[in-house]
Amino acid sequence: MSAELLRVVYHLAVEPARAEARAEALAREQTVEVPRAVVRDPVVRGEALGRVEALAPGPEGGFLATLAYPTGATGLEPAQALNVVFGNSSLHADVRCLDLEPGPELAAALGGPRFGIAGLRAATGVSGRPLTCTAIKPMGLSTAALAALAGTFARAGLDVVKDDHGLADQAWSPFRERVAACLAAVARAADETGHETVYVPNLIGAPERLRDAQRFAEDAGARAVMASPMLVGLPAFWELCRRSSVPVLAHPAFAGALRFAPEALFGKLFRLFGADASIFVSFGSRFAQGEESCRAIARALRGPWGALRPALPVPAGGIEVASAAKVVEFYGEDAMLLVGGDLQLEADGVLERSREFVRSVRAAAAARVSAVAART
């Protein structure tokens, strides 16, 4: 196992007295995700567990913590690398991710830009000054109108004319039709003026569609493409970059999704996209989430919603065996209780504690049924 480290700097909004314990908890959260007592195995402790490398008061309050994670925890894979950088901790309101340093091994595995600034200068033929760029829009225009706009911008001497990030594959201007027409429009302008403008199609969609769009754009002769990493998903974006034969522009859309209300994100959006069960941090866990918000998430997952099937709420995030009955009482029968590290607190007691959890849920469910029967 490699001894290389991925370093991430976080801001912790904590009081001085709690800073050290908070940073140490963060190191566990992002790797082993169990209480300290459960970190028994020497390989786990020596090779998997993150550690706090530096901790100092921040210039504007709170603390800056530099955490070092074993590169092996990422599996040298993009989605899992994200997970280690800011998976669970993104859900902790007191943590903010400030910086990261992947180390040579992870950097090589992810690879970064394949073309970079030099590739964009080569594609546009521009050196020694900033490039100029605009977007064809708005959505709703026909392909002919968008292509005419691209031609106008090209004749004006713009270096790059890109699709607006909202131009997808809508009926107003289907993707393939638009790409072909805009490439032709900038080519015609180049014939007139001698200035070569690079038209950049917007690639968007679920992975299969994204791959098809990429192939089409490259075959059609696009000399650069654009995608929104947070919309298509960073790992899908990574895969797109890896196989791209032209430079890739990143668009920031959806990159501020935290301000999505939890009930809308975990309850509605996850259900709409197909989750059969949705795990979320429950009240009384190590994540701050109020009872009202939990109730709303459960309602959004289970309630009638057009023709969509109900999805199973899975309260989690540090529920303890001792509180299982209360959780059953709160969520009712259509739920799944997820208890993690609490079952493993004692190395020799896992079977017994797990049985206790099972018994506790069954008993609470039975009591609930009796209580309901007694009331009716």
Next chain:
Amino acid sequence: MSAELLRVVYHLAVEPARAEARAEALAREQTVEVPRAVVRDPVVRGEALGRVEALAPGPEGGFLATLAYPTGATGLEPAQALNVVFGNSSLHADVRCLDLEPGPELAAALGGPRFGIAGLRAATGVSGRPLTCTAIKPMGLSTAALAALAGTFARAGLDVVKDDHGLADQAWSPFRERVAACLAAVARAADETGHETVYVPNLIGAPERLRDAQRFAEDAGARAVMASPMLVGLPAFWELCRRSSVPVLAHPAFAGALRFAPEALFGKLFRLFGADASIFVSFGSRFAQGEESCRAIARALRGPWGALRPALPVPAGGIEVASAAKVVEFYGEDAMLLVGGDLQLEADGVLERSREFVRSVRAAAAARVSAVAART
């Protein structure tokens, strides 16, 4: 074109006097993304433009705005649907997405849970009470140790035993080896106790790897799987759900990524994942972003970073032709200025205004070079 509407409710942190204009700007931001004066085409105005359907003071201050977007703007496609719901607006600090209602057409296109609660009850054989669930962990344990743990939980009578979301395809316990061993362990426990426990593998990775993992898990006999929608990307998650033959659990990791500092997200993470150029909202735009933050993003994109190629900063978000020179002065030559709606303010003046933009950037770049030469 369909007349169906996608409705999204936002909280706007604005003063009463600005609420109506703010909501109207939001409706444009999420669809046509141009100044009001540029919305000239009747199809754009009638079929593409979002509109404010309701606006009322929020119970705790600010305003609640219900926006209605034409379903056609989503192309009935998951990534573009996200884009319409909260693409650019996720970057506006005064907007929070509270709720969404896709309407029957988009809901049918996305599809929601394929199995839902009934499917999970069928997979586990549990009815009339909540299900119990735990996770095998921590990362760093060998496959043998993790499978033993799964067996213990199964013998204790847990309904569902899932991989921790941090168990990926690390060397400590490779994915395929773990899935096979854990399925065998819960099967052995069922032989002993008669209680069938469902083991749920964690599927993680870029799209190709994700698809391989899904296929392997289903072929091996997994009766449910798990993935993190925000880590793998919501559209990749959607595709996974669509082709799944077993219920899918969603894990919330990375769902709070806004607290990622802009320079780390747009500068470092996007570059690390392969962006050759990264578009970000610049100072002086309609998005609040300070000069210091912009400088840091540009530095993170262009500066030396191990063996990674530099990526091109693309300041955007409402830069006007009039301020192009200032932007050139600020970012220097290795940048691309992205000016959008400002070029289209006058229907008949697009070519001339675009030429002005091109001239302005060239002149500012030349002046900058002269100034540097004069100083040295």
